[in-house]
Amino acid sequence: MSQGSRSPARWQLLGEQVRHETRVFDVLGRTYLHPVRGTEKEFVVVAPSDWVNVVALTADGRIVLVRQFRFGIDGFSLEIPGGVMEPGEDPVAAGLRELREETGYAGGAARLLGSVCPNPAIQSNRCHFVFVDGAAATAELEWDADEEIEVVALPADEVYALARNGGIVHGLVLNALMLFEPEWRARRGGTGV
Amino acid sequence: MSQGSRSPARWQLLGEQVRHETRVFDVLGRTYLHPVRGTEKEFVVVAPSDWVNVVALTADGRIVLVRQFRFGIDGFSLEIPGGVMEPGEDPVAAGLRELREETGYAGGAARLLGSVCPNPAIQSNRCHFVFVDGAAATAELEWDADEEIEVVALPADEVYALARNGGIVHGLVLNALMLFEPEWRARRGGTGV
Numbered sequence: 001m002s003q004g005s006r007s008p009a010r011w012q013l014l015g016e017q018v019r020h021e022t023r024v025f026d027v028l029g030r031t032y033l034h035p036v037r038g039t040e041k042e043f044v045v046v047a048p049s050d051w052v053n054v055v056a057l058t059a060d061g062r063i064v065l066v067r068q069f070r071f072g073i074d075g076f077s078l079e080i081p082g083g084v085m086e087p088g089e090d091p092v093a094a095g096l097r098e099l100r101e102e103t104g105y106a107g108g109a110a111r112l113l114g115s116v117c118p119n120p121a122i123q124s125n126r127c128h129f130v131f132v133d134g135a136a137a138t139a140e141l142e143w144d145a146d147e148e149i150e151v152v153a154l155p156a157d158e159v160y161a162l163a164r165n166g167g168i169v170h171g172l173v174l175n176a177l178m179l180f181e182p183e184w185r186a187r188r189g190g191t192g193v
Numbered sequence: 194m195s196q197g198s199r200s201p202a203r204w205q206l207l208g209e210q211v212r213h214e215t216r217v218f219d220v221l222g223r224t225y226l227h228p229v230r231g232t233e234k235e236f237v238v239v240a241p242s243d244w245v246n247v248v249a250l251t252a253d254g255r256i257v258l259v260r261q262f263r264f265g266i267d268g269f270s271l272e273i274p275g276g277v278m279e280p281g282e283d284p285v286a287a288g289l290r291e292l293r294e295e296t297g298y299a300g301g302a303a304r305l306l307g308s309v310c311p312n313p314a315i316q317s318n319r320c321h322f323v324f325v326d327g328a329a330a331t332a333e334l335e336w337d338a339d340e341e342i343e344v345v346a347l348p349a350d351e352v353y354a355l356a357r358n359g360g361i362v363h364g365l366v367l368n369a370l371m372l373f374e375p376e377w378r379a380r381r382g383g384t385g386v
Contacts, residue, residue, distance in 0.1 A: 008262050008269065008341040020213035020220055022237040024315055027213055027220060030264060034339075041339065043264035044215040046239060048315075069201050070313035071223060071236035076201065077313040116364040118312065120263035120270040122217055122241075127364065146227075146234065148201040164375070171309040171320065175364050178371045182357070 009035050016045075024048055024084070028124075044122065051127040053082030053172055054095040055113065055180045056105050056135035061188070062153035064105050064135055069148070078162065079173045081105075085128070091115070095130030101142040103151045107132035113179040118172060129176040131183065156184050202228050209238075217241055217277070221317075237315065244320040246275030246365055247288040248306065248373045249298050249328035254381070255346035257298050257328055262341070271355065272366045274298075278321070284308070288323030294335040296344045300325035306372040311365060322369040324376065349377050 011032040020027040025048035033040050056064040063080065070077045083098040085091065092110050099105050113129040143149060154162075162168045163177050204225040213220040218241035226233050249257040256273065263270045276291040278284065285303050292298050306322040336342060347355075355361045356370050 008260060008343055010269070011262055011264070013267055019215075022212075022220065024237060025239075027215065030267075032264065044217060045265050046218075067201060069204055071204070071225065072238050072316045073310050073313040074206055074223075074317075075313075076203070077310070079313075114359065115362075116367060117266050117270070117362045118364045120266040120268075120272075120363050123265045124267075150201055164372075166307065169308075169310045170313050171311045171364055171368050174309060174368050174371060178367060179357075 011035070014040065019044070045124050046119075046122055047124045048084070049087070050085045050091075050125050051082060051118075051172070052085050052091050052094045052098060052130060053080050053127060053176045054099045054130045054132055055080055055176050056099050056103070056107055056132040057156065057184075058135050058153055061156050063156050063159045064099070064103050064151065064153045065159065066102055067150040067152065073169075077170055078168050079170045080176055082172075091128035092130050095128070096132065099132055099135070100139045101144075102147070102149055104137050104139045104141045105132075105135045105151075106139050107136070108134035113176065113183075116172070116175050127172050127175070129179050131180060156188070160184075204228070207233065212237070239312075239316045241277070241316070241318045242280070243278045243284075243318050244275060244311075244365070245278050245284050245287045245291060245323060246273050246320060246369045247292045247323045247325055248273055248369050249292050249296070249300055249325040250349065250377075251328050251346055254349050256349050256352045257292070257296050257344065257346045258352065259295055260343040260345065266362075270363055271361050272363050273369055275365075284321035285323050288321070289325065292325060292328070293332045294337075295340070295342055297330050297332045297334045298325075298328045298344075299332050300329070301327035306369065306376075309365070309368050320365050320368070322372050324373060350381070353377075 014031045016028045016030040018026050019029045028045040029042045081102040085094040110132045113131045115126050115128045207224045209221045209223040211219050212222045221238040222235045274292050274295040278287040303325045306324045308319050308321045
């Protein structure tokens with residue numbers, strides 16, 4: 001049932017230049033050639049490293065959350081732990097590292113829940129989501145300079161309520177919770193969350 | 194159950210400067226003062242306009258999707274329609290406009306499903322999600338230059354399967370589908386989607 005009269009073409013990437021550098025991302029200018037029209041055009045792309053976010057579940061069914069002041073929105077945000085992956089780092093290893101450093105929690109079994117592109121239109125990186133089972137507060141906190149984090153472990157049902165009523169506004173955190181939802185539903189039994 | 198020993202402070206915004214301008218966002222340098230430590234530091238923020246994405250449901254239970262080449266990921270992406278809001282524009286009006294222009298679909302009742310912050314850490318804007326009920330292909334397409342869009346309406350259950358198996362990778366599109374899920378579940382009956 002396709003109404004679109006024009007099938008989208010794959011533009012050809014001719015080259016890219018760094019237009020602006022920051023500590024957390026580069027802004028690239030990518031020059032593309034349209035294969036049919038023959039036109040060249042530059043498109044702007046935000047290029048950060050890949051990110052990882054962690055759904056850490058405790059033995060008593062709580063999800064580990066962090067509350068931080070966030071400079072992007074000039075306000076506080078309730079999130080799951082996460083951060084920037086190092087080059088070549090495995091997402092699960094990165095997730096366990098960020099969980100430990102930010103919250104002092106360490107876990108048992110860990111696995112990749114899935115990955116998304118934060119914004120395919122103008123951003124190049126991926127965000128990976130890791131599930132850590134049997135998480136417990138056992139490690140020392142290792143905050144980066146300027147990190148001030150309130151760590152709180154809330155019952156998972158309460159976290160899903162916050163996700164649906166505006167208490168959690170971070171789009172990528174909501175992605176992680178969506179990907180974890182079937183697993184949580186299977187564990188808790190019953191139908192809706 | 195809080196383990197964090199340091200409650201996060203609200204940094205004070207002293208001022209901001211545009212560090213880099215592009216067609217779709219500015220990069221800002223925001224200077225913040227820490228209220229306790231008295232330190233000043235600049236943080237980088239991506240500042241686009243607000244965005245809107247639309248879950249448009251047809252009378253026969255299909256969700257309207259668009260497939261486009263996306264320069265951020267240098268590849269194709271299957272998404273719901275959406276775009277950039279104009280200054281002062283109402284999210285529902287903006288969603289209906291983007292739906293009509295991109296896909297030629299118009300709808301009956303429309304309402305706001307919710308909103309997220311795409312990335313509170315480094316990005317200032319919000320993305321709003323609009324539900325359009327009873328959408329039908331009735332309008333003329335009005336693509337921007339460089340827009341080439343394949344429009345396809347898939348059964349909602351199929352869309353949710355794509356959302357869970359990696360067929361849809363756009364984080365904000367997945368947010369919209371999560372927010373629409375209770376409504377869809379109530380309409381289709383049954384328990385899981």
